[in-house]
Amino acid sequence: xxxxxxxxxxxxxxxxxxxxxxxxxxxxxxxxxxxxxxxxxxxxxxxxxxxxxxxxxxxxxxxxxxxxxxxxxxxxxxxxxxxxxxxxxxxxxxxxxxxxxxxxxxxxxxxxxxxxxxxxxxxxxxxxxxxxxxxxxxxxxxxxxxxxxxxxxxxxxxxxxxxxxxxxxxxxxxxxxxxxxxxxxxxxxxxxxxxxxxxxxxxxxxxxxxxxxxxxxxxxxxxxxxxxxxxxxxxxxxxxxxxxxxxxxxxxxxxxxxxxxxxxxxxxxxxxxxxxxxxxxxxxxxxxxxxxxxxxxxxxxxxxxxxxxxxxxxxxxxxxxxxxxxxxx
Amino acid sequence: xxxxxxxxxxxxxxxxxxxxxxxxxxxxxxxxxxxxxxxxxxxxxxxxxxxxxxxxxxxxxxxxxxxxxxxxxxxxxxxxxxxxxxxxxxxxxxxxxxxxxxxxxxxxxxxxxxxxxxxxxxxxxxxxxxxxxxxxxxxxxxxxxxxxxxxxxxxxxxxxxxxxxxxxxxxxxxxxxxxxxxxxxxxxxxxxxxxxxxxxxxxxxxxxxxxxxxxxxxxxxxxxxxxxxxxxxxxxxxxxxxxxxxxxxxxxxxxxxxxxxxxxxxxxxxxxxxxxxxxxxxxxxxxxxxxxxxxxxxxxxxxxxxxxxxxxxxxxxxxxxxxxxxxxxxxxxxxxxxxxxxxxxxxxxxxxxxxxxxxxxxxxxxxxxxxxxxxxxxxxxxxxxxxxxxxxxxxxxxxxxxxxxxxxxxxxxxxxxxxxxxxxxxxxxxxxxxxxxxxxxxxxxxxxxxxxxxxxxxxxxxxxxxxxxxxxxxxxxxxxxxxxxxxxxxxxxxxxxxxxxxxxxxxxxxxxxxxxxxxxxxxxxxxx
Numbered sequence: 001x002x003x004x005x006x007x008x009x010x011x012x013x014x015x016x017x018x019x020x021x022x023x024x025x026x027x028x029x030x031x032x033x034x035x036x037x038x039x040x041x042x043x044x045x046x047x048x049x050x051x052x053x054x055x056x057x058x059x060x061x062x063x064x065x066x067x068x069x070x071x072x073x074x075x076x077x078x079x080x081x082x083x084x085x086x087x088x089x090x091x092x093x094x095x096x097x098x099x100x101x102x103x104x105x106x107x108x109x110x111x112x113x114x115x116x117x118x119x120x121x122x123x124x125x126x127x128x129x130x131x132x133x134x135x136x137x138x139x140x141x142x143x144x145x146x147x148x149x150x151x152x153x154x155x156x157x158x159x160x161x162x163x164x165x166x167x168x169x170x171x172x173x174x175x176x177x178x179x180x181x182x183x184x185x186x187x188x189x190x191x192x193x194x195x196x197x198x199x200x201x202x203x204x205x206x207x208x209x210x211x212x213x214x215x216x217x218x219x220x221x222x223x224x225x226x227x228x229x230x231x232x233x234x235x236x237x238x239x240x241x242x243x244x245x246x247x248x249x250x251x252x253x254x255x256x257x258x259x260x261x262x263x264x265x266x267x268x269x270x271x272x273x274x275x276x277x278x279x280x281x282x283x284x285x286x287x288x289x290x291x292x293x294x295x296x297x298x299x300x301x302x303x304x305x306x307x308x309x310x311x312x313x314x315x316x317x318x319x320x321x322x323x324x325x326x327x328x329x
Numbered sequence: 330x331x332x333x334x335x336x337x338x339x340x341x342x343x344x345x346x347x348x349x350x351x352x353x354x355x356x357x358x359x360x361x362x363x364x365x366x367x368x369x370x371x372x373x374x375x376x377x378x379x380x381x382x383x384x385x386x387x388x389x390x391x392x393x394x395x396x397x398x399x400x401x402x403x404x405x406x407x408x409x410x411x412x413x414x415x416x417x418x419x420x421x422x423x424x425x426x427x428x429x430x431x432x433x434x435x436x437x438x439x440x441x442x443x444x445x446x447x448x449x450x451x452x453x454x455x456x457x458x459x460x461x462x463x464x465x466x467x468x469x470x471x472x473x474x475x476x477x478x479x480x481x482x483x484x485x486x487x488x489x490x491x492x493x494x495x496x497x498x499x500x501x502x503x504x505x506x507x508x509x510x511x512x513x514x515x516x517x518x519x520x521x522x523x524x525x526x527x528x529x530x531x532x533x534x535x536x537x538x539x540x541x542x543x544x545x546x547x548x549x550x551x552x553x554x555x556x557x558x559x560x561x562x563x564x565x566x567x568x569x570x571x572x573x574x575x576x577x578x579x580x581x582x583x584x585x586x587x588x589x590x591x592x593x594x595x596x597x598x599x600x601x602x603x604x605x606x607x608x609x610x611x612x613x614x615x616x617x618x619x620x621x622x623x624x625x626x627x628x629x630x631x632x633x634x635x636x637x638x639x640x641x642x643x644x645x646x647x648x649x650x651x652x653x654x655x656x657x658x659x660x661x662x663x664x665x666x667x668x669x670x671x672x673x674x675x676x677x678x679x680x681x682x683x684x685x686x687x688x689x690x691x692x693x694x695x696x697x698x699x700x701x702x703x704x705x706x707x708x709x710x711x712x713x714x715x716x717x718x719x720x721x722x723x724x725x726x727x728x729x730x731x732x733x734x735x736x737x738x739x740x741x742x743x744x745x746x747x748x749x750x751x752x753x754x755x756x757x758x759x760x761x762x763x764x765x766x767x768x769x770x771x772x773x774x775x776x777x778x779x780x781x782x783x784x785x786x787x788x789x790x791x792x793x794x795x796x797x798x799x800x801x802x803x804x805x806x807x808x809x810x811x812x813x814x815x816x817x818x819x820x821x822x823x824x825x826x827x828x829x830x831x832x833x834x835x836x837x838x839x840x841x842x843x844x845x846x847x848x849x850x851x852x853x854x855x856x857x
């Protein structure tokens with residue numbers, strides 16, 4: 001019977017099922033870890049308000065269920081989570097799922113555009129550098145890569161804002177859309193794209209440097225292999241040799257890194273989203289920690305673990321496609 | 330009939346103001362003011378959450394009974410107020426012809442409902458203020474009589490009203506779970522702007538209320554937009570790029586504030602924030618035997634160079650404090666108190682006298698210090714404190730936490746020797762100041778007596794002032810509170826400072842009241 005199901009699908013389903021206990025463990029661990037931090041969301045709220053009387057504080061604690069023991073709270077939370085209920089955010093006064101979904105799009109947009117930019121330019125520049133190894137071009141590219149790699153994203157973000165928004169006035173300082181402009185259709189797409197230029201640049205440059213360096217090494221390594229010599233002897237020259245024979249093989253380690261770094265990009269977006277005031281998951285995570293918004297924070301962790309699991313499976317699938325020698329079991 | 334006359338007079342007043350404004354400068358109508366906010370607000374109902382962050386936004390949609398102007402208190406939704414001789418009945422005449430944004434009339438029912446269900450039961454600080462409120466009667470639709478079981482000083486209630494006196498529409502709140510009522514996030518008020526949209530993490534939009542009670546000409550602006558930018562450097566850049574018009578309550582860093590104050594496009598300063606002065610403090614844990622010695626606390630005060638801190642941290646915006654009540658408090662303030670001028674030698678002598686001589690390394694004793702994370706001032710003030718103590722041989726270990734960590738460590742666990750933070754003064758000492766010095770608050774209440782300070786004399790003074798009806802006697806009692814605090818020193822109110830704002834000069838009529846950022850902005854306009 002199992003022969004009728006495509007192996008790709010069984011593989012994917014199995015990997016997904018395997019991920020469930022991992023996600024549950026992550027959730028329990030994170031819950032307890034957050035509880036270890038001193039203070040709760042009521043403290044944060046009272047801090048924001050500049051104080052409140054004891055009755056007010058006690059009433060809020062009871063209302064939020066924070067008067068129970070940690071394990072009772074954990075149990076209640078996990079019970080709800082099993083029913084895919086992420087609970088209520090007391091900071092935003094909205095269901096957590098609504099808070100998350102309204103921001104997920106922006107974060108994914110930022111992540112995907114950053115990774116696409118980083119991957120495309122990283123791979124291209126890396127390959128060029130390797131082709132002209134130890135030449136003037138290679139040195140230029142490598143030095144630039146080092147600068148990108150060493151530049152912290154918060155610094156780069158502020159530098160970009162200073163140059164392109166404050167001094168030149170070309171790009172908006174932050175946000176995802178021009179507020180109050182209410183653009184529609186292509187005008188809206190163009191508006192969002194304009195707002196994403198600097199955040200994408202700030203987030204992607206460091207990864208661009210990663211891919212470039214890896215690609216350069218990888219291409220240099222592959223170029224020395226026997227099959228490349230054979231291909232060259234066969235008469236494959238220039239572009240065909242590079243694209244068909246070398247790059248496809250050299251991409252394997254880069255794809256591994258891409259999959260691994262998807263989660264890092266998610267982390268990096270915290271800084272970039274905060275500075276550019278992009279309403280995304282990263283910025284949300286930051287404010288949720290500060291405000292001890294447990295439910296929202298747990299929701300973000302759950303969502304991120306799911307995204308990372310999916311991306312890992314996708315990476316494996318791309319692997320198999322790039323190198324048919326790899327079998328999915 | 331009296332009401333009608335009052336309205337006519339008031340209408341006349343409004344017309345005069347309009348005429349005056351028109352003469353001074355030609356008012357331009359229309360435009361959108363864009364305002365910076367550091368933090369998001371989950372609740373936009375000022376009758377549920379008393380905090381400047383809430384007022385900054387909801388103050389444009391919802392109006393209080395009374396507001397504060399530079400020349401005193403002015404009626405907004407109330408037109409007159411008076412007290413019975415025994416202070417147990419306070420009567421507000423309410424403005425007639427005012428409509429909620431949904432068209433329903435504003436009456437005494439709304440005030441009575443809000444006072445009994447929100448101000449008395451749910452609003453922080455107000456629950457203490459209104460603890461003795463027994464009922465609100467409505468003899469006519471536009472007369473509200475507040476009945477108290479103990480005398481309520483009219484002066485205190487009036488001073489509290491601009492912040493703690495916003496009515497909500499009864500017809501939208503009655504019979505609902507007030508805390509979960511959806512109108513807490515999409516406020517319906519009587520103000521010059523109507524709530525349109527709250528896009529979480531991005532902005533809130535308010536639109537011109539065409540039926541505003543002050544007249545068809547108000548408000549001048551078409552729209553107000555609040556933008557949430559948590560990063561202070563990015564916010565400064567947005568102001569500089571002209572994308573925003575104003576940022577209040579120290580919303581950008583002092584470095585940028587000073588830099589942009591030299592830019593001719595901006596007005597920078599404390600004007601318009603007089604209602605919200607705060608003290609930078611050093612708070613003692615008197616449970617620590619070393620600190621329970623008054624001489625040690627006096628020594629610490631003498632070792633602090635308030636002028637230096639003022640110049641470097643607050644960039645000169647502020648003045649040395651003189652106890653729990655700031656000079657901005659008017660009659661309730663006195664500067665005839667004991668002071669502790671900067672004098673390192675005297676500090677050392679006092680510590681010697683108390684029996685804490687320096688050891689071989691020059692250290693007398695160690696303190697665990699928690700600086701509050703309320704932004705730039707408190708952080709730097711904490712660091713300055715550690716430096717200043719080093720000079721007199723006290724080693725300070727800084728324990729830095731975020732807000733929940735700090736509040737727990739200081740107020741619940743009392744796990745500190747000294748703490749530094751700030752304390753906001755809210756119009757009258759009885760609203761939020763005396764609770765800090767009085768004994769008896771449950772452990773863990775933020776901004777209650779975390780020092781372990783207990784003085785019967787202080788408690789008596791505070792209790793007497795709370796029910797004293799004669800303003801002069803009341804002021805005298807608060808002067809005594811201030812003097813006693815400066816002698817007992819459970820806390821050092823080292824520096825009194827206003828908040829600072831930065832405004833693009835295109836925004837006209839800005840900061841023309843002492844709580845401008847929280848006010849309704851009916852007269853604000855854009856010159857563009």
